[in-house]
Amino acid sequence: MRFVIVTGMSGAGKTTAMKVLEDVGYFCVDNLPISLIPKFAEMWMRSSSVDMDRVALGVDIRSGDVRELEETLRKIPHKEILFMDASDASLVKRFKETRRAHPLVAHGRVDEGIRRERKQLEYLKKEADYIIETDKLLTRELRQELEDIFVENKAYKNLFVTVLSFGFKYGIPSDSDLVFDVRFMPNPYYDPALRPMTGNDKEIQEFVMNSPVSTEFMDKLEDMIRFLIPNYISEGKNQLVISVGCTGGKHRSVTVANGLYERLKKTADYGIKIMHRDIRKE
Secondary structure, eight states, rough: EEEEEEETTTTHHHHHHHHHHHHHTOOOESSSSGHHHHHHHHHHHHHHOOSEEEEEEEEOOOGGGGHHHHHHHHHHEEEEEEEEOOOHHHHHHHHHHHHHTTTTTTTTTTHHHHHHHHTTTTHHHOOOSEEOOOTTOOOOOOHHHHHHTOOOOOOOOSEEEEEEEEGGGGGOTTTTTTTETTTOOOOOGSSTTTTTTOOOOOHHHHHSSSHHHHHHHHHHHHHHHHHHHHHHHHHTOEEEEEEEESSSSSSSHHHHHHHHHHHHHHHHHSSEEEEEETTOOO
């Protein structure tokens, strides 16, 4: 039996998460008044219905006084808290795109509502068993994360890693946490037959990695990232962007990013995705 509290920042994906959980067989209830949550939890604990074996309860700033919610949740045993989050910039953008008012400032500035909401939800985020930041997640990627946690019951640490290739000629990604320059590796660009290909092609991968320096670098890079990730997790970091750059972002950086992603995902107990920012640019 699982009793999941789905909460988080307005606009961060709580509604989408609830839909995903409903699709995979959870009995979902959204925006239940806080005063009714204890009665609902009691009903769930006493229920013998298979349909109530897995429950997801959506709770957010609209449900009532958050201070009352803190006291209520303390009384519910065996609960799991899923906190959906996103950066302030992403949330502002989403509110503007949908032309929705923030629930805390119906006629005020969205950023002020976000600031107030984040302050009020500090307790819930600290208590959360799972934190998913949705800034860079596609809906299908969010679905996979939720299925891994709540269907496959995989071990999960509150970190989502993005391995990102890019070209220095187009600028370093502004959201990078770690940046690695692989312009020292063999460059396929100067071979006319290889130039139109990308690091997703086997020929490019073999060209770039057919060097003792390249293979040694990959081993050292993997070793360092595996050392860093547990330390980032222990410090409470939720997102890590590992950027790998070459001149144009098409050959060497793509090859290395793909290689690192494949190595890490084999044993990853955190979310991980691969992105190639400049692969289609000339």
